[in-house]
Amino acid sequence: xxxxxxxxxxxxxxxxxxxxxxxxxxxxxxxxxxxxxxxxxxxxxxxxxxxxxxxxxxxxxxxxxxxxxxxxxxxxxxxxxxxxxxxxxxxxxxxxxxxxxxxxxxxxxxxxxxxxxxxxxxxxxxxxxxxxxxxxxxxxxxxxxxxxxxxxxxxxxxxxxxxxxxxxxxxxxxxxxxxxxxxxxxxxxxxxxxxxxxxxxxxxxxxxxxxxxxxxxxxxxxxxxxxxxxxxxxxxxxxxxxxxxxxxxxxxxxxxxxxxxxxxxxxxxxxxxxxxxxxxxxxxxxxxxxxxxxxxxxxxxxxxxxxxxxxxxxxxxxxxxxxxxxxxxxxxxxxxxxxxxxxxxxxxxxxxxxxxxxxxxxxxxxxxxxxxxxxxxxxxxxxxxxxxxxxxxxxxxxxxxxxxxxxxxxxxxxxxxxxxxxxxxxxxxxxxxxxxxxxxxxxxxxxxxxxxxxxxxxxxxxxxxxxxxxxxxxxxxxxxxxxxxxxxxxxxxxxxxxxxxxxxxxxxxxxxxxxxxxxxxxxxxxxxxxxxxxxxxxxxxxxxxxxxxxxxxxxxxxxxxxxxxxxxxxxxxxxxxxxxxxxxxxxxxxxxxxxxxxxxxxxxxxxxxxxxxxxxxxxxxxxxxxxxxxxxxxxxxxxxxxxxx
Numbered sequence: 001x002x003x004x005x006x007x008x009x010x011x012x013x014x015x016x017x018x019x020x021x022x023x024x025x026x027x028x029x030x031x032x033x034x035x036x037x038x039x040x041x042x043x044x045x046x047x048x049x050x051x052x053x054x055x056x057x058x059x060x061x062x063x064x065x066x067x068x069x070x071x072x073x074x075x076x077x078x079x080x081x082x083x084x085x086x087x088x089x090x091x092x093x094x095x096x097x098x099x100x101x102x103x104x105x106x107x108x109x110x111x112x113x114x115x116x117x118x119x120x121x122x123x124x125x126x127x128x129x130x131x132x133x134x135x136x137x138x139x140x141x142x143x144x145x146x147x148x149x150x151x152x153x154x155x156x157x158x159x160x161x162x163x164x165x166x167x168x169x170x171x172x173x174x175x176x177x178x179x180x181x182x183x184x185x186x187x188x189x190x191x192x193x194x195x196x197x198x199x200x201x202x203x204x205x206x207x208x209x210x211x212x213x214x215x216x217x218x219x220x221x222x223x224x225x226x227x228x229x230x231x232x233x234x235x236x237x238x239x240x241x242x243x244x245x246x247x248x249x250x251x252x253x254x255x256x257x258x259x260x261x262x263x264x265x266x267x268x269x270x271x272x273x274x275x276x277x278x279x280x281x282x283x284x285x286x287x288x289x290x291x292x293x294x295x296x297x298x299x300x301x302x303x304x305x306x307x308x309x310x311x312x313x314x315x316x317x318x319x320x321x322x323x324x325x326x327x328x329x330x331x332x333x334x335x336x337x338x339x340x341x342x343x344x345x346x347x348x349x350x351x352x353x354x355x356x357x358x359x360x361x362x363x364x365x366x367x368x369x370x371x372x373x374x375x376x377x378x379x380x381x382x383x384x385x386x387x388x389x390x391x392x393x394x395x396x397x398x399x400x401x402x403x404x405x406x407x408x409x410x411x412x413x414x415x416x417x418x419x420x421x422x423x424x425x426x427x428x429x430x431x432x433x434x435x436x437x438x439x440x441x442x443x444x445x446x447x448x449x450x451x452x453x454x455x456x457x458x459x460x461x462x463x464x465x466x467x468x469x470x471x472x473x474x475x476x477x478x479x480x481x482x483x484x485x486x487x488x489x490x491x492x493x494x495x496x497x498x499x500x501x502x503x504x505x506x507x508x509x510x511x512x513x514x515x516x517x518x519x520x521x522x523x524x525x526x527x528x529x530x531x532x533x534x535x536x537x538x539x540x541x542x543x544x545x546x547x548x549x550x551x552x553x554x555x556x557x558x559x560x561x562x563x564x565x566x567x568x569x570x571x572x573x574x575x576x577x578x579x580x581x582x583x584x585x586x587x588x589x590x591x592x593x594x595x596x597x598x599x600x601x602x603x604x605x606x607x608x609x610x611x612x613x614x615x616x617x618x619x620x621x622x623x624x625x626x627x628x629x630x631x632x633x634x635x636x637x638x639x640x641x642x643x644x645x
Contacts, residue, residue: 027616034092034614035637041085042610042641048081049074050643054602056594061421061586062122063115064645065107065602075099078608086612094612097636103607105644108384108600112579116414118604118645119579123413137408137571143528144568146250147464149242153254154467154506156235157261158355161503163228164264164496165348170221171338174275177217178334181210185333192328195321197300201293208289214282214334218275225272229265253471260498267495271338281334292328299324339493348487350546351507357549358510362459363452365551366518376433376447384583384599385443388576408571414578415570419563422585425451426523426562433588437566440581441573455517458565462516462526467509469530479539480504504539511542514551520562527559534558605644611636 053064068074078099086094107115184207191199236258243251299320306315357365363373380386422436423429433439438450441457470476484501515536516526527534536554537545545551560568570578583599591597614635 030092030617031614031637034094035639037085037092038094038610038612038637039639039641041082042608042639043643044085045078045081046606046608046641046643049077050606050645052077053645054590054597056590057586057602060589062126063107063118063586065599065604066606067597067602069601071101071104074104074603074606075101075608078610082610082612093615093617095614097611097613097638099608099610101606102609102640103605103642104603105605106600107602107604108387108580108583111388111576112583114604114644115583116575116579119417119582120410120413123417137412140528140568141408141571142245142247143465144461144572145245146247147461147468149245149464150250150254150468151460151464153235153239153242154464154502154509156231156238157257157499158503158506160228160231160235160261161499162352163224163231164499167221167224167228167268168493168496170217170224171271171275174214174217174221174278175336175338177210177213178278178336181207181214181334184210185331188328192296192321192325195317197296197303197321200296200324201300204289204293204296208286208293211282211286211289211334215279218279221275222272225265225268232261232265249472250468253468257471257502260495260502264493264495264499267493271336271493274336274338278334278336281332285331285334288327288331292324292331295324295327347483347543350543351504353549354507354511354542354546358459358514361452362514362517363455365549366455366459366514366521368518368522369553371521373451374434374447376431376435378433378439378445378584378588380445382587382598382600384587385577385580387600388580411571411575414575415567418570418578418582419567422582424563424566425454425521431589432592436585437563437570439585440578441566441569443577443581454566454569455521457569458520458562459510459513459517461565461569462513463506463509465528466512466516466530467506469535470505470509473532475532476508477501477505480508483539508537508539508542511545512537514545515554518551519554519556520565522553523561524554524556525559525561525564526556605642607640607642609638609640611638 050066052066054067057063057065066074079096082096082099086096105114107118184203187203188200188207191197191203239254239258243254246254302320303315303317308315367373418437418440422440423431423434424437425435427434433447435447435450435454438447438454442450442453444450444453470480481497481501483504484497487504488497488500512530512535519526519536534556536556537552541552587597587599614637616635
C-alpha cells in the first residue's frame with residue numbers, strides 16, 4: 001500500500017494558520033497593553049517632573065511651580081524618568097525615542113489666572129476660615145465704597161463753603177464801601193453847612209472814590225456767585241453718580257446737606273438783586289458828586305477873586321453855597337438791607353489750617369514717635385507685573401473673563417492670603433523692602449511712596465466713616481452748628497450757618513481720622529463704625545489740634561488693626577493687578593537668596609508628546625531580517641500627557 005501525505009500537509013497548514021491567529025491575537029493584546037503601559041509610564045514620568053517644584057516658593061508662599069531655564073531641560077528630565085520604566089518592561093518592550101513639549105503654562109500666563117487659582121485652592125482647602133458670610137462681606141464692601149464716596153463729595157462741598165465765605169467777604173467789602181460812602185457823605189454835608197469849600201471837596205473826593213469801587217465789587221460778587229452756583233451743580237451731578245454706593249440713611253442725610261447749599265444760593269439770589277442795583281445807582285450818584293464838586297470849585301474861585309465895588313458891597317457867601325447845597329441834597333445814599341457773615345475769624349482760620357496741613361502731607365502728622373519710614377526701593381527690571389501690560393489690565397474686576405474670582409468671598413480669600421504672607425508697616429518682620437502689602441495696593445517701587453498712598457487712602461475712608469457718624473449724631477451736629485453760628489456771627493446770613501456747620505463737621509471728621517490713623521500706625525485698633533464711647537476728639541480738641549499742629553496719641557484696642565484695613569482695601573483692588581504685584585514680591589524675596597530666580601520661568605502646567613520604539617514579540621519575523629539584513633518587527637507609537645498643579 002502506497003502512503004500519501006496530503007492530510008499531514010493540510011493539517012500542518014491548518015495548525016500554522018491557527019498558531020498565526022493565536023499569535024496575532026496575543027500580539028494585539030500585548031500592543032494594547034504596551035500602549036496602556038506607556039500611558040501609565042508617561043503620566044508617572046511627568047508626575048516625577050512636576051514633583052520637582054520650587055521648594056522655597058512652596059515653603060514660604062504655598063505656591064507650586066517647576067523652575068527651568070530651557071524647555072529642553074524638562075524634556076530630558078521626562079525622558080530620564082520614562083527610561084526607568086522601559087528598562088523594567090519585559091513583555092512591553094519599548095525604547096524612548098523623543099519627547100516634545102506641546103504646551104508650557106507659567107504662573108504669569110493668562111493674566112495671572114493660574115497663580116490666582118493656586119492661592120484660592122490653598123485658602124479654600126487649607127485651614128483658613130472666614131468670620132463672615134458673603135452677605136456680610138457685601139455689606140462691608142458697600143460700607144467702604146460709601147465712606148469713600150461721602151468723603152469725596154464732602155470735600156467738594158467744603159470747597160464750596162470756602163467759596164461762599166469769599167462771597168460773604170466780597171459782600172462785606174461792598175457794605176464797608178457803602179459805610180465809608182455814608183461817612184464821606186455826612187462829612188461833605190457838614191462842610192457845606194459851614195461853607196467850607198476845601199473840606200467839602202476833600203469829603204466829596206472820598207465819596208467819589210468809594211462810588212467808583214462799587215461797580216467793580218458788584219462785578220466780582222456776580223462772578224463769584226455764578227461760579228458758586230455752577231460748582232454746586234457739578235458737585236450735585238457727581239453726587240448723583242456716587243449715590244448708588246450709598247445706603248438709604250446716608251443718602252437722606254446728604255440730600256439734606258445739599259438742601260442747605262441750595263437754600264444758601266436761593267436766598268443769596270435775593271441779595272444779589274439788591275446788590276446789582278447798586279451799580280447803576282452808584283454811577284448816577286458819582287455824576288451828581290462830580291457836578292457838585294465843579295459847582296463848589298466855581299463858588300470857591302468866585303469868592304477868592306471877588307472884589308467889592310463899593311463901601312457897602314457885601315459878598316453873599318451863604319447865597320452862593322445855597323445853590324451847591326441844593327444840588328447836593330439830591331444825592332441818594334446807597335444802602336442795602338442784607339447782612340454778611342463772618343465774625344470768629346480765628347476759629348475759621350484754625351479749621352482751614354487743619355485741612356491745609358492734611359493736604360500738604362499727613363505722613364509726618366500721623367507717624368508714631370520714634371518711627372522712621374523705610375527707604376526700601378525695588379528695581380523694575382524683570383518684575384512679573386511688567387508682563388501684564390495694558391492688555392492684562394483690561395477687564396480687571398471681579399467676575400471678568402479668565403479669572404477665577406467670581407464672588408466677594410474669593411476676594412476676601414485673596415486679601416487674607418495677602419495679609420498673611422506679606423509684610424506691612426506694622427509687621428514685626430523687617431525687610432529691606434518692608435511695605436509689601438502697601439506695594440500690592442499702590443505699586444510704587446519706593447517704600448515711602450506706598451506708605452504715603454496707604455495713609456492717604458486710610459485717612460479718606462476713616463474721614464468718610466467719621467463724617468457719617470457725625471451726621472447721624474444729633475448732639476455732635478448741634479455742637480457743630482453752635483460753632484458755625486459763632487464763626488458766621490449772630491447777625492450773619494442765616495443759611496450760611498448751615499453750610500458752615502457742614503464744613504466744621506467735615507474738618508471734625510478729618511481731625512478724628514488723623515487720630516484714627518495714628519492709632520493704627522501705632523499698632524492699635526479702630527472700629528469701622530464709631531459710637532460716642534469710641535470717639536476720640538471733641539471740638540475743643542479739634543481746635544487745639546489746629547493751633548498746635550500735633551495729632552494727639554490715643555490708645556484703642558477695639559476694632560480692626562492696620563493690616564485689617566489694608567486687607568479691606570485689597571478686597572476692592574483690581575484682581576489681576578494685585579496678583580501680579582504679589583508675584584513681584586514673591587520673586588523679589590526669593591531672588592535675594594537665589595539670584596536669577598524668575599517666576600516667569602516657573603511652569604505650573606505641562607503638556608508633552610512622547611514617542612517610543614516597540615518590538616513585536618509574538619510576530620517576530622526572523623526570516624525577513626535574514627533576507628533584508630534589517631531588524632524586523634520594530635514599530636513606533638506614542639502618547640500625549642498633561643499635568644499641572
